[in-house]
Amino acid sequence: MPANKPSEIDTATVRRIARLARIAVKDAELPALAKELGGILAWVAVLDEVDTAAVAPMASVHDEVLRWREDRVTDGGYSADIVANAPAQEAGFFAVPKVVE
């Protein structure tokens, strides 16, 4: 296993990842989650058996470049629809807790 892969996941790492993912995790849940995630990461480490130094990564099965289109507005004009499902809205805008003091 390369040096950049830890052999197990500790609770501090789970807390950091959960923070990055913006999911609140209770301290009591951390050890079980660490074990679970560690198990999955150990299982996928089998990929290290394969020498891929000369292989280009593949992000999509589509090899072709994305289509071009004319640079003009083809959508929009229905702001009421956009906010229709918002848990909170004010005057046609999404409403969130205060973010700027």
Added chain:
Amino acid sequence: MNLPASISEARARLADRTLSANELVRAELKAMAAARPLNAFITETPEIALAMAGESDRRLARGEARALEGIPLAIKDLFCTKGVLTTAASHILDGFQPTYESTVTRKLWEAGAILLGKTNLDEFAMGSSNESSHYGPVKSPWRRAGDNRPLTPGGSSGGSAAAVAAGLALGATGTDTGGSIRQPAAVSGVVGLKPTYGRCSRWGIVAFASSLDQAGPFARNVRDAAVLLRSMAGFDPQDSTSADRPVPDYELACERPARGIKVGVPGEYRVAGMPPEIEALWQRGCDWLKAAGAEVVEVSLPHTKYALPAYYIVAPAEASSNLARYDGVRYGLRVPGEDIQQMYEKTRAAGFGCEVRRRVLIGTYVLSAGYYDAYYVKAQKLRRLIKQDFQAAFGRVDAILTPTTPGPAFALGEKADDPIAMYLNDVFTVTANLAGLPGISVPAGLSADGLPLGLQLLGPAFAEETILTLAAELERAASFTARPEPWWRLP
């Protein structure tokens, strides 16, 4: 009234006016309501169904029937339907009523099909048993001989598979990111088709892993799946990966002879511990195709064993990015917090179930600084090797035959505590998603305890017609007529 057994039969009876769309829809709505113990539907839409049936009957009377006029369908609750609750079986989408229609469902309605309801699934299509649904698992219409324990219908499109298997709809839509159409089709005894990546538009389908997701049909037989696919497929400028190429008449492919088609059997799919009944079924499939004049040869797909681990890096990585949008601001659930960060974190903690949280965390980890190359880029490289394996094999053969699943349906709860054991359900299906290829599962036999088993055909990109020809041949040879006993029917 005898419900039609297939879309083909329904079309004929609707066309000669021995059956009206209204009668057909009323009968299906009755069957659906009587089957609530299966929990196959999250939302039933009887008013919409009856209104659509009225329009179909008017068109039929005027001789203006469209391709799917009056055909009642069940829609996986991952397709956005305008004004109709769309949940992805997640608590975080509570109350979400899209203000737009997915391209695939729009095309089905434009072809005259009728919405019966939205089917249950694993939360955000992440699962192989339907147990991760916020709305509780679907129970399979099938039971083991002499055993009343509830079984999984498979997943993630379990509600769609169960609805078709139990006769609650003539067809259904599903999505397949790692096997979510083919695996539930196999264990529920119906046909399930995952088209080539790009064949059906992804626009308006709740995204799980965008480079892998693909919509497709469930049906009672191969011809019906072909009929549904023809209306679902086609170019859509709103999906940047949609394929701009004509849609063939897939139904015609079901008539063509299999003679002369070269079929590969990959030795690497003979995994350790494969149950003898699965191996025997696979051998029977080879024999049936040979008897129909196809040539069956061994092929090698050397990187097969790396497909599932690569998938469990790529799919969670894409999911963690796609699911970032559920933050309590634009739709669904919001749990208040002291500030906006806390609101995000509390909303997502309350809104996501265990499996979704697990995958978002794994995805976040493999994309995080320091691990991106070691995990994510590594998996993307394996993905290329897996695609190259198929390219080499399809230089020699026209299609590939494998079992669809490593075994029949398991009992609900049986694998719930071990995520990796659950992931292994997709071992034979996940390769087609990584390589973007079409695959179909056909009911081919029963297990020793009386449960359906499926065979899978894979083809090169956009060779849906070849696999439909072979699937129709397997279907004729297997003559799978078993149906579940309707134990679920309420009085």
